[in-house]
Amino acid sequence: MKVLEKPRSFYQRFDRKPGAHPYTTHYCPGCGHGVLHKLIAEAVDELGIRDRTIFVSPVGCSVFAYYYFDVGNIQVAHGRCPAAATGIKRSRPDSIVIGYQGDGDLAAIGGNEILHAANRGEDISVFFVNNAIYGMTGGQMAPTTLEGMRTTTTPRGRTILNEGYPLKMCELLSSLPAPVYIERTMMTDGKHLMRTRRAVMKALQCQVEGKGFTFVEVLSQCPTGWKMDPALSLKWIEENLAKAFPLGVYRDEVKDREPHKRRTWIPSDEDVLKELELTLNLGAESGDGHARLVKGPIRFKFAGFGGQGLMLLGEVVADAGMRAGNHVTWLPSYGPEMRGGTANCHVVVSNDPIGSPVVGECDQLLAMNRPSLAKFEATVAPGGSIIYDSSLIETPPTRTDVKAIPLPATEIADQIGSTKVANMVMLGGLMAHLGFPGDEETRETLMSRVTRRELLEKNFAAIEAGKDQVQRLGGR
């Protein structure tokens, strides 16, 4: 005599379930969920993957699947199962992740999540219970509700005009190249139960082999939602649901696919630092001892067209300032200032902690196009200076209370052989005029940022040329 017992992947007593009946499920009589639960638990037993299995339960009647499955359980937000399952599988590649979703959960509110998880070919198995109705919330229309079917939200029957066509998920997902296996089954008789059992096994086996996304849609009975007795519901599936949602294998490339490569590397602390390009400072605080601090705070604005390298110019000044032991801030043009033909950045260098990094009034303006000069000339503090690219700006500044230094940066850069280094000519001009940033720190900064030797040489040449020009003008 065959003794019927629960699969080992089920709890023998459902202690998580509140109430007085720890041996029965919370499902209604004749519901399909319990049957599919059992088929999944048996497959988990048979594949010997109970310890590795993480069951992701949805929102809907099967929200309480964790009452029953003696595996790791994670219950997630409505429709988000494929996203959460993605996070689990990517973080725990050795786990077997089972997604279990109803039609509202998967095809309505979670339509985007299932589409993209399938499209990425996530190595998870999704079981989709399609009973054409919302069970838990009280028999409302599902995306899979049939035309003419009466529900609590289609009291006169679903019409194509108002609610559209029933959504066919197997057909939809099989238009994607990534899924490995997609099948639709039902559980109305022994033959179809066996077919469903094989499909469940196949999907999980595929994940054990690490081959990618599998999807099994099961047409399932909901006697309560349908207001039918259990026997009639089975007949209704065969005569109606299975007609609208044809059974069959929609994709089977299990044999053709290679297993996903899984990461195994756990880096050491040293590896982590190396990959982040960081070096531990084992000595004194950096900057100590050889600090070459600026006197007061210096507020810079660098402005010109996008592509002239002004952001980089500002970064080099800030970086070199930092290397000399100063506090520095660099702020890209951001917010309303971005309009009007200028790209600009704000840099503050100071030997004290810097308050606002936003430079309203500046001490040094480096302008490389006319709109920038026009826009920012008025913001230079009295006694400050303006270095401008006189190759591109024909009209010199009109202010008399600031020092204006013309520097034909673009022409000089062209002579060096690359218009792109005009920003470095400007930097040279600044160094000659202000005595900041220092040669050594500027060199270090550029060497850490520019790897191509040829370009580096051009940068240095540009800086020298800019310096010469400003010194010849008697800039300092």
Add this chain to the structure above:
Amino acid sequence: MTPDKLRTERELIKGNEAAVKAAVLAGCRSFFGYPITPASEIAHAAADYLPLVGGTFLQAESEIGAINMCYGAAASGVRCMTASSSPGISLKQEGISYAAGAELPIVIVDIMRGGPGLGNIAPEQSDYNQMVKGGGHGNYHLIVLAPNSAQEMCDLTFQAFDIADRYRCPVCILADGFIGQMMEPVAFPAPAFPKSEKDWAVRGDAETTKNFVTSIDLEPEALEKHILHLESKYAEAARNELRWEEYRLDDAEYVLIGYGIVSRILRTVVEKARAEGQRVGMLRPISLWPFPSAVIEGLTRRVKGFLVVELSNGQMVDDVRLAVGRQVPVHLYTRCGGMVMTTKEVFDKVQEWVAEAQNEGAREAAQLLPKI
């Protein structure tokens, strides 16, 4: 030098990128995000670095996808992170509420931008209410930390992973576009994170098959019990995780209050006012939840008033007013829509207000005179 003080050489780096490096140093190995200005550099840096350390970076299909991927990753016991900006955070709120309910440690970075709606990409601080007061449904808090420099983007993100694990709750790094976009020198901490696995997580191994993660408690008695349990955690966090900075408050008569980029502006204002001989100081809340109410309450007894400065329509000011009561005036100065106040603007406000307070004082004194 003790290992916990060990730091890297300083690097000039954007706040957004500093947050990612700090996360990796804190053991974060899963990042799920969706592009949005001005937070995208976080996703860029995560895409760069996480695969290099054996971690996962995935650009999700949506903000909703990203936060739920974090939900799954956190439930499976790994340190994980997501980042976005205001409209994206609005989309994540459902997942944040679920993570709070299911007690999942997730670090969420919000680089705030202008709103409501699509607003703009310029800096604002208008997510205070949605992050500090809880933008999602239900009874929960996030622990919210507000950096004001690239160094703090690093330090607070680094600490956020420990805090999230300690209280098993999502932690938010709430920064504005400036803090994310600005480059400053950052000295990073040495890598440090627990090497042992989390015993409550569902890790997909034999030890954890009895664990389960959920946010549902169908029985009202059970849900009330769960909420009270969350409350007790929050009470503990409120005691332990309070962070604030005082600047020249010792003898201050007037206190400026601001967080994030605003606090940097206020610092300059304080210096200018001090140069004028005015006794002005600044209080900077670093943890916005828990909020340093007791500190403000303490100041109330000895100062003449507060000026709250925000890049919003005035959101944090509600918390300041709750702490101050009606003892002394609480003024508010805000810019919004991406407009940022200059130091001069705030300084002028302080002048007006100091003069007003003095006139008030003189008037009160004058009223008192006949009585003497």
